[in-house]
Amino acid sequence: MENDNLKILAQNLANPQGEKGIEIGEMMNATNIGMTLESIKTLLIEDEEHVLEIGHGNAAHVKSILNKAQNVKYIGIDISETMNNEAKRLNEKFKNQAEFVLYEGIKLPFEDKAFDKIFTVNTVYFWKEPVDYLNEIYRVLKDNGTFVLTFGQRDFMEKLPFTQFDFILYNTDEMEETVSKSHFKRMKISEKEEQVKSKTGDETITRNYTVLTIKK
Template sequence: MLKKFFSKQARKPSGFFGRFITLKVFEKGNAGLNRRMLELVSASGGDRILEIGFGGGGTIYEMACALDTGSVEGIDFSDAMLKAARRKNREHIAAGTVTLLQGDFDSAHYPPCVFDTVCTANTIYFWPDRKHTASRIHEVLKPGGRLVLAYVDRSKMDNMPLDMEVFTPISRDEVRVLLEEAGFREVRFHPCADPSRAEYCVEAFK
């Protein structure tokens, strides 16, 4: 029962627990993975960036601070995370640098070829139709744009206390095939600092 509850909170934080407890757990547990993702995104200048599943908005904030004329957009289907991220980014939102939406990326309206970079951390396990989501990401990227996808590999997740009706783990080989079939090229895997955690940031280019 508890395993299912915590797994559902990981997928879509909600209520008081999501806004305060889940958020703190995410910020601590995902710190290394998010740091590596930020390094690879390397936001600068006039970049236009989209983050799918922005959680508490910490990575949105860091990317926005690094921009001059660019912008960061984010979409997350959790109302609890939207509220937290808006608090974190209120100055950037007021300045027009950050735009945050509550919704599902798969059905949200984004024009094709608008983003230089799309990034996402720890969301791929929850994509109901991975092929569709990967294709949508490819579609909204500009030619030459990049996806930076951070995740924990199946080799680690299969042994974690998670409800596998909520999580669908994925392996390196499966990630590579998924992205290449969606049209991405030069799929590169970058291990994070602690190899025992089996955490990777994947770069793929349109």
């Protein structure tokens, strides 16, 4: 891919827009589904719990969350109006259990201690003030809640040509150190790898990623 196309891809990975954004959303769901399902499994969702996903993309995976337990309430939040609309369209039949909120990407528009479980997959690269943002997540998580943070490791991500454009990359130790600067007190680290098709669409690659299970 030429640099201009890579830059457009990077911009749409951060904030999908319009018809191109819808395509990118479908591609992201397909390439990230392994990480997403691993994150959902790690949450250990129970009956009646309120679950928040930060950066839901097209949210074609929401049924996997709602099927984990009885009477689960899901809220997805995203900065992309395109993804907000797509998520609503794809999850119309779940509208009694699933809600999608558009926001500006800094302050979470929820009351303190609103959620039992919170997770996010492949969004940390775009957090402008990661410690402040982690403290926002801490604020809206219940005292006995769980936050799962999943991201591609630096060694893998820096080989991808589009991450040169406005991605902030972390290895596991760097992310652990960042979390330790926030209000969160405990975390468990799990490192994984999987075979995925690259986002530039031309090869199968081995992705190394980290799942952090974080508690107050």
